[in-house]
Amino acid sequence: MIDADVRVHAGSIEKQLAELWRNEKQAHDDAVTRAALWNVVAHTWNSKQHAHATEVLASASASVPQRTIVVRADPNAPHDMQAWISANCHLLGDSRQVCSEEVSIVAGGERVDHVAPLVNALLLPDMPVAVWWLGDLPNDHAYVESLLEPADRLIVDSSQFDSAADFALVARIAEQTTTAPADVNWARVEEWRAASAAVFDPPAMRARLQSIAHVRVTTAGGTLGATSEAVLYVSWLMAQLGYEIPFELATQSEEEGISAVDIRFRDNTTALIRGDRGRGVVKCSAAHAETELDCITRKRGRGLSDLIVRLLKQPESDRVYLEALRIARDVAARVAASHAA
Amino acid sequence: MRPMTTVDANPLRQGLEQERVPDPSCLVIFGASGDLTQRKLIPGLYMLAHDGLLPQGQTIVGIARQDMTDEQFRASMRAACDEHARTRPVDDAIWESFARGLFYVSGEFTDPAAYTRLKARLEEFDRTRGTAGRRIYYLAVPPQFFEKIAELLGKENMVCDPEKGGPYTRVIIEKPFGHDLASARELNQVAVSTFRERQVFRIDHYLGKETVQNLLVLRFANGIFEPFWNRQYIDHVQFTVAESIGVEKRGNYFETAGIARDIIQNHMLQLVSLVAMEPPVAFEANAVRDEKVKVLRALRPIEEAVRGQYAEGSVMGERAAAYREEANVDPNSRVETYAAIKVFLDNWRWAGVPFYVRAGKRLPKRVTDISIHFRPAPHPLFSRLGLRMQPNVLAIRIQPDEGISLRFDSKLPGPTVRTAPVTMEFRYATSFGAEPPEAYERLLLETMLGDATLFARRDEIETAWSWLDPLLHRWANDPAPPPFYEAGTWGPEEANVLIEKDGRKWRRP
């Protein structure tokens, strides 16, 4: 196995990686395949985030082979730069292994400025680049821009957002750069989108899409981040339906994210969507004329690496998310205002 | 572009993995206690539900002679899913919801009263489950029942004519689509006496395979292949469908069929069509099938073919009995379990390029593979140095371990010019990880969505038979047994001669 961390000189990372593979090939002949569909750059500020990113991406690379580059940049740390290489290998059914490479870069002090060019040099050609930003986006725009310059995708997690301005910032990146934002929280909302879509699959129900009078979302609360799934959900509904829908976020404290959605129509009938964590499903029910409708969709994993895999499996930027995001900044501002009140 | 489906009208589906979900319908399975239903259809439908691809209200009604209640039917289908579903264990919550849409009607296919009962139940579901008259009849029955079932469905007014508007009726039929041209025509005639051609979905499960569909993507979504996908650059093409198993329990059927009918007439000609066809004007059922049928029309009558039958041998380390020793097989059988045909297409693109097609049972391993062999470089620059250059080969592995590889020559490192063939590989499993859906899942969903791109059209079937028929007659009238080949080998020696006399070799897949 070639998963040990090897400390390398920053100037010769690529050469050392080639050597690692050559040795491995000699040892195991055909049993190891090196593969990559993405370059994933995780940007972290401290060792805790660094360890977290490494673990999450190691597991994600089993489903989406990638060259992983984990950066820890701390302007306040001593003036230094270090790099390690390792391989994430996963057994592929039989005895073959698929391996992805991981490079770790730790930079302190002024050496932080050297991170972006080094990352650029390490990107595999012809493969798209995703930058996963852990923690706050800083005010130092030049630094962020230089790291995002080659990025096709910026991955954020809006459950960590603490102000409506964060939604606005991501929306601005979508509008003003060629980097398409993606939100792991959006992947968390997917099961609620699927269940809501299922409510309206029967042709008789579809006609009622334009007559929603009110939506009530039961969600974790307390902070903007905790309600951000619900923010994305109502924003999505309005974006897809093209009209303003009065909404209410009812908070509960037992579960993360959304736990129920009640849709009320103008004729006062309702469609109900309920999560059942125990059984791992989301159920919905509605009635129309003689027909009792009920549907069920599977809940998806909420583990961070699952969520990132789902975002990376989407080859294009997600237009539906970007539409929802445009509305989310206003919805988030209203929700934040209500928190303040 | 796909044809408009009602899904386009549900804006909440946009961007979801389950972007295309059909309207709820009653799917009636004739032969609901049979092998196909248990192994493929119900597990496939359950997987669609599991993946969120079935609409609420989707209703499945089984019919067969056996007496069963809805509850008993559900229990036996649950057992089938426990054994055959693609992801196991079966999810109880999903199953409960799926099973509420499963019903059973017992009846004899030839008994009109059975249809009256069936019709009454379907109409009840239209009200209570929102299926609104939409019907799909899946004939998972031996072909001799097609005529009677079609006739009685028609008589009971259970088929809507699409020309007159109203909810759709579709019918799915399974191979064999006849055993020669005459019987295929007869079957098709039966089908169109009750249904219109566009209501008929003929399953060739090869077309449901991801890798087969990827042939179209490889050729028509990439700019680099099409320019040299023709006689100018391609020397020949090989198609191999190899099975390591013998006839197993299907001796009865196989005795009336043989490998040419079982594999070549349908699956292999589908592969040939997809490799050889011109770009369709749209990714849409008739546009794609128009191009495929043009390939079949260009097939030159068969001049060179070889057949074989397996004798005792050893496959995968186990003794394998001879075909003639298998259950329900005539000890003097002359049925072929191996066939290789040299195929020519008389059209501009492929004139003079042989397509070598072979299929067999009890070969060394199970593999389906297509290889495109390119012409050598025009000027033998390196041959003067005494180097033997290998032509480039683009190999497309359909199953197992699906993928694509390209072989080319490369310089061996060192001061002298020496070359070696190397391959550039793409493997589905390595790049995409996830297990692809079963062919039947895809095909059932496409039928519900009303997209016939992945189904065989009447003219395809009949053109294929008219090409194969003369060879089948020749073989049937030949009193000599087919050459034998030892089980576990790549077929009879005659098959090697077929290709080697042209100065080529079978590629070892």
Ligand SMILES: NC(=O)c1ccc[n+]([C@@H]2O[C@H](COP(=O)([O-])OP(=O)(O)OC[C@H]3O[C@@H](n4cnc5c(N)ncnc54)[C@H](OP(=O)(O)O)[C@@H]3O)[C@@H](O)[C@H]2O)c1
């Ligand atoms: N099995 C496969 O993997 C496979 C693959 C490709 C194509 N096919 C094709 O699919 C079709 C079905 O194959 P299969 O293997 O499922 O056949 P099977 O196991 O023999 O099943 C036949 C079904 O039809 C029912 N049936 C037979 N006669 C009937 C009658 N007179 N009235 C009412 N029901 C009757 C049987 O149930 P009762 O006896 O209870 O009535 C049973 O449910 C065939 O055309 C076959 O060539 C099968």
